[in-house]
Amino acid sequence: MPAKIISGKQIAADIRLELKDEVSELRKNDIFPKLVVVLVGNNPASESYVKGKIRAAEEIGMESVLIRYADTISEDELLSKVNDLNKDESVHGILVQLPLPKQISEQRVIEAIAAEKDVDGFHPESVGRMVTGLETFLSCTPAGIMQLLKRSDVSLQGKHAVVVGRSNIVGKPISLLLLQADATVTICHSKTVDLASITKQADVLIAAVGRAEMITKDHVKPGAVVIDVGVNRTDAGLVGDVKFDEVSEIASAITPVPGGVGPMTITMLMANTIESAKRHAG
Ligand code: GUN
DSSP: OOOEEOOHHHHHHHHHHHHHHHHHHHHHTTOOOEEEEEEESOOHHHHHHHHHHHHHHHHTTOEEEEEEEOTTOOHHHHHHHHHHHHHOTTOOEEEEOSOOOTTSOHHHHHHHSOGGGOTTOOSHHHHHHHHTTOSOOOOHHHHHHHHHHHHTTOOOTTOEEEEEOOOTTTHHHHHHHHHHTTOEEEEEOTTOSSHHHHHTTOSEEEEOSOOTTOBOGGGOOTTOEEEEOOOEEETTEEEOSBOHHHHTTTOSEEOOSSSSHHHHHHHHHHHHHHHHHHHHHO
């Protein structure tokens, strides 16, 4: 039986409706959640992501501002802008779109953002709090995956979750969130020997490697839930890390690309910004 399609597009739309209501309640109390997105240069993928973020903010009635800089901006100039935004009481969320040009240290910029406005969840303080299970801003893609699983009634307790990929943005944090949800977690990566023998044990398989269609039916146990985090631009268009056509024949549930994890990431960014505004007011 072909897999159930976990529609991130639909689940994200449901959550955005909830967030829209929340924003309109906050506005009644003179709280106006505001997100500032900083875009340096004009990398086409970044342009597209940023557009999506601004559009989502508009859709839920939240204020958003896009600040653009040429890719010649110096690190000092960018850090100084971040400092100004940190001090600006009207701003609840600051996101500097990555990647940044090579004259700028991404890590220095991430660490310059005030932790209480770090709606990306990339600041070491946010990461450290997440690791210890404290309240914090969760980075948006892992948070979105957890929502997808929750809202699709995928149980995690005692299940074997296998994560392929160990990036700071997805692989590492999603592994910890799955662990906190009582899954038994294995992390695989480019140096893993006999990848398929491990991924085939997964009840829940998270593919976050960034290699087009590398997870095939030979990597998947029949009945597994498969979450595809990949966004690979190929000549054939946008494809995930999972060979969807064949894996969807054996999985019990699977996310498509596009329309899976992607819309959830942006939605979690909105949720984090609203949460920030509430904390600031409270
Ligand atoms: N570039 C690609 N994804 C992201 C993201 O989630 N946040 C930021 N800041 N940059 C990105």
